[in-house]
Amino acid sequence: MTKIKIASIGLGRLGMVHTQHLSELKEEVELLASFALDDAQLDYAKEHFGIKPYKDWKKMIDEEPLDAIVITSPTAFHPEMTTYALNAGLHVFCEKPLGINMDAVEEMVHAVKDHPNQIFQLGFMRRFDPSYQEAKRMLDAGELGEILYLRAYGIDPISGMESFVKFASDNDSGGVFLDMAIHDIDLVRWFTGQNPKKVWAVTNSIAEPKLEAIGEVDIGVANLEFERGMMATIVAGRSASHGNHVEFEIMGSKGWIRIGQEANPHYSTLFTQKGIVKPYMQSFPERFSQAFVAELKAFAEAVKVGSPSEIGANLEDGLESLKIAEVAKISAEKDEIVSL
Numbered sequence: 001m002t003k004i005k006i007a008s009i010g011l012g013r014l015g016m017v018h019t020q021h022l023s024e025l026k027e028e029v030e031l032l033a034s035f036a037l038d039d040a041q042l043d044y045a046k047e048h049f050g051i052k053p054y055k056d057w058k059k060m061i062d063e064e065p066l067d068a069i070v071i072t073s074p075t076a077f078h079p080e081m082t083t084y085a086l087n088a089g090l091h092v093f094c095e096k097p098l099g100i101n102m103d104a105v106e107e108m109v110h111a112v113k114d115h116p117n118q119i120f121q122l123g124f125m126r127r128f129d130p131s132y133q134e135a136k137r138m139l140d141a142g143e144l145g146e147i148l149y150l151r152a153y154g155i156d157p158i159s160g161m162e163s164f165v166k167f168a169s170d171n172d173s174g175g176v177f178l179d180m181a182i183h184d185i186d187l188v189r190w191f192t193g194q195n196p197k198k199v200w201a202v203t204n205s206i207a208e209p210k211l212e213a214i215g216e217v218d219i220g221v222a223n224l225e226f227e228r229g230m231m232a233t234i235v236a237g238r239s240a241s242h243g244n245h246v247e248f249e250i251m252g253s254k255g256w257i258r259i260g261q262e263a264n265p266h267y268s269t270l271f272t273q274k275g276i277v278k279p280y281m282q283s284f285p286e287r288f289s290q291a292f293v294a295e296l297k298a299f300a301e302a303v304k305v306g307s308p309s310e311i312g313a314n315l316e317d318g319l320e321s322l323k324i325a326e327v328a329k330i331s332a333e334k335d336e337i338v339s340l
Helices: 014-022 039-049 059-064 075-087 102-116 130-140 158-170 176-192 287-307 316-336
Strands: 003-011 029-035 051-053 066-073 091-094 120-123 147-158 200-204 219-225 232-239 247-252 256-259 269-272 273-275
Touching: 003 014, 003 059, 003 147, 014 029, 014 039, 014 066, 029 039, 029 059, 039 051, 059 066, 059 075, 066 075, 066 287, 075 102, 075 219, 091 130, 091 287, 120 147, 120 287, 120 316, 130 176, 130 247, 130 256, 147 158, 147 176, 158 232, 158 287, 158 316, 176 219, 176 232, 176 316, 219 316
Parallel strands: 003 029, 003 066, 029 051, 066 091, 091 120, 147 232
Antiparallel strands: 147 247, 200 219, 219 232, 247 256, 256 269, 269 273
């Protein structure tokens, strides 16, 4: 197999990003087609990326000579689309999360397990970002010592609130923990190699009261407790006044690292006895561009060699992160600590 024949499902904000990157990976993939319901999106993709447009995703899978599919639809459609594609013999890259809740992904889980020779990769792209990878390397090498505490921020700019309210009025996003905090939930699991034993979470909608009317919240804070007392705090939200705010800190017994807006690992903030290195901030549209490209390259390579990416998230990663996000939502609703 020289080039992976591939198509994309979904041409929304992230779907368009993935489709553009696929069109640029000319040595790895051959982008054949894209599905969307919006004519303007299809026209744009056809003009700029040379795809064959489809308004029926099943027809696209059935008619095109595909090896793989990239799914970037609303979360509620992930299970059905993944299951159909796997049963059609395709390798699948699916955006996070697996689905809206654990019950909704049961058939999808069976489909992935029933097709062990087909690659299934979940879109947790931050694993592929150079700064997060450098932190992982340092942890694995013991340079930070034992992990004591982790803290993460993932807050969208308030300028995008209006478009989100419109989207969430018609689609079930799954809530702030499933839709947003799940990136950092995955990273906490990736960095520590552990699942939490207890979760306590709270939410509010102070910045945008309209969210409550559609069953959404603005800010969600989840506190995770692990074995031996290690803790993590994850803050997710939609109302950062200055722009998209993404930050991750790891406090170790030998060092403390802060990953900021800069993708270059040399600009992560490292606190040691020798001094502090501070980050240079970039705009969010550029922040994870390297990671988006890298995860798609890793998926294409996995398909070629017939073996999953060592870095990419798999079914188990998706299930565990979904479970934790779901428990955080339950904890916030009940205002109580929930054990896993």
